[in-house]
Amino acid sequence: MASSSVSTGSSVSIGSSVSTVRRGRHTGRGQWSRPFLSVIEQAASGPRLALGRGYARRGQVLSVQVAPGSVTARVQGSRVTPYKVAVGLAPHPSPVWAEVEETLARQALYCAALLAGQVPPDLGPVLAAAGAGLFPRTVQDLRMTCSCSDARLPCKHLVATCCVLAELFDADPFELLHWRGRAREPLLVRLRQLRALPQPDPDHRLVSVSADPIDAAPVSAQRFWDSPTPPLTLEPGPQMPADLVLRQLPRPSPALGGGSLLDWLHGLYRSLPD
Amino acid sequence: MLADQLTEVLRSADTESFLFGVAHVSAGRVHDMGEQDSTLSGTVDDERRRDVRLGARGFSCPCPQGRAGGAACEHAVAVALAQLLSRADSDLTDVVAAWFGGTLPLHVATVLSPE
Numbered sequence: 297m298a299s300s301s302v303s304t305g306s307s308v309s310i311g312s313s314v315s316t317v318r319r320g321r322h323t324g325r326g327q328w329s330r331p332f333l334s335v336i337e338q339a340a341s342g343p344r345l346a347l348g349r350g351y352a353r354r355g356q357v358l359s360v361q362v363a364p365g366s367v368t369a370r371v372q373g374s375r376v377t378p379y380k381v382a383v384g385l386a387p388h389p390s391p392v393w394a395e396v397e398e399t400l401a402r403q404a405l406y407c408a409a410l411l412a413g414q415v416p417p418d419l420g421p422v423l424a425a426a427g428a429g430l431f432p433r434t435v436q437d438l439r440m441t442c443s444c445s446d447a448r449l450p451c452k453h454l455v456a457t458c459c460v461l462a463e464l465f466d467a468d469p470f471e472l473l474h475w476r477g478r479a480r481e482p483l484l485v486r487l488r489q490l491r492a493l494p495q496p497d498p499d500h501r502l503v504s505v506s507a508d509p510i511d512a513a514p515v516s517a518q519r520f521w522d523s524p525t526p527p528l529t530l531e532p533g534p535q536m537p538a539d540l541v542l543r544q545l546p547r548p549s550p551a552l553g554g555g556s557l558l559d560w561l562h563g564l565y566r567s568l569p570d
Numbered sequence: 571m572l573a574d575q576l577t578e579v580l581r582s583a584d585t586e587s588f589l590f591g592v593a594h595v596s597a598g599r600v601h602d603m604g605e606q607d608s609t610l611s612g613t614v615d616d617e618r619r620r621d622v623r624l625g626a627r628g629f630s631c632p633c634p635q636g637r638a639g640g641a642a643c644e645h646a647v648a649v650a651l652a653q654l655l656s657r658a659d660s661d662l663t664d665v666v667a668a669w670f671g672g673t674l675p676l677h678v679a680t681v682l683s684p685e
Contacts, residue, residue: 323633363596365666366589382589386670440584477663552633 327417328469329462329548331431335456339435341452348455358461367461371453373444381457384439387477388428397483401490411484411493415469430472454568572657573682575610577675579650580631580665582588583642587635591647600652610651620645624653658682 337345338548353356356372365387370378388396399422400406409416416422420430428490440449465472470480488495501516583591592615594600604613610624616633622645623630630636635643642650655662658681668677 361597363591363593364661364663365670366592366596368590368593380586380590382586382669384585384589387667389662389664389667435597439585441584441589443586477667512673 326462326466327420328430328465328472332465333430333458333462335435335454336450340455341448343350343507344446344448344450344452347449347452349459351456353461357456360457360460360464362461362471362474363497364474364479366459367475369457369460371456373453379453380441380443381453382439382441383454383457383461384441385437385475387475388485391476392426392428393478393483396423396428396478397486397536399472400428402406402491407491410487415473419469428476430476435525435527573675573679575608575624575652576627576650576654576682577665577678578645579624579642580662580669580674583644583647587642587644587647588669589641590644591651594648595646595651595662603652603656605648605653609627609652612650612652614645614646614648619660622646622649624650653682654678 312332340348351371358370358372358378360367360369363383365384367385369381371381372378400410403422406419407424413494423430435450440454442453444448444449444451444453446452470483473483485495487493511561571662580588587590597616600612601615602611608626614620614622618633620631620633620636622636624646628639629642629646631643631645633645636645637642649652651662651665654660654665655669660677660681665677665681669683
């Protein structure tokens with residue numbers, strides 16, 4: 297996972313789960329936040345930028361929730377009742393995300409990384425090329441609201457919210473994808489479908505592989521030379537570790553032998569002749 | 571008509587109410603949805619429980635903005651969105667995209683039209 301430790305002392309609600317975002321040193325490279333923050337920084341006038349950063353550092357952003365197209369937050373100001381803050385950005389509609397998913401499914405390395413919980417550093421340009429850019433280009437793309445009385449936006453409460461949001465994106469880039477319209481779990485479920493991988497079941501049983509794998513399409517010579525990457529199958533080639541397929545499977549249930557079954561299979565695969 | 575009813579609620583909301591309504595739905599805070607005659611209902615678990623009714627001629631919600639009447643509050647938005655999503659094969663993402671794109675009435679009508 298990203299090496300950044302996300303930090304503010306604020307509570308972050310992501311969908312229905314709550315995780316505490318603790319203040320500390322931000323060690324991420326900022327690649328999932330810098331393009332967004334620079335839009336905010338350029339738009340914040342007078343003392344709002346500095347004041348907003350101060351609010352974020354002091355933990356006055358009480359909660360942040362990410363939803364498709366909508367980030368909502370509560371920020372403690374000088375009044376008893378926290379201010380309500382929202383940052384809207386048009387999400388990419390389902391047909392765009394469907395194309396993105398099919399593009400990603402054709403790239404085995406991207407898929408493997410995403411399914412392992414890592415967002416590849418170069419995913420941004422891939423998405424932009426597929427018409428699903430990750431960042432607002434200008435402040436006009438954003439629909440910002442705050443219940444405070446500041447006539448000029450972004451106010452310090454919006455700045456504070458965006459600072460915390462930026463740290464969240466660096467710590468968990470899947471939340472950036474969520475804001476742009478595709479939450480992590482539906483994305484990964486779809487990628488597994490397209491790669492003909494089993495879906496993890498809450499009871500830890502292996503479930504049957506769904507039909508409609510992307511690799512089942514017949515490959516014509518023309519398509520082979522035209523497509524950027526030839527479709528890959530799941531069979532390990534001579535240069536890949538023999539047990540690579542096993543690494544993509546969820547843990548077998550205890551009834552099947554659990555982790556020790558996997559260990560035994562790993563040993564078996566590695567010992568098989570090519 | 572259902573599409574008009576839901577569209578009216580969603581369009582009357584200001585930006586803050588719409589975006590907070592989306593958050594409620596996304597977080598799973600809308601439940602106990604119902605329909606009786608032409609009144610839709612639902613409950614939103616905000617800091618307080620908010621019981622919402624969407625009627626043929628407007629909405630009701632006990633929150634301060636709801637009691638003031640006029641533009642739909644975030645709870646009315648949340649229930650309208652949840653009612654829409656529960657009836658049709660549509661994604662929250664697509665409703666939000668339609669709101670941003672100014673095509674909400676068309677989107678709601680399309681989603682609810684019998685196929």
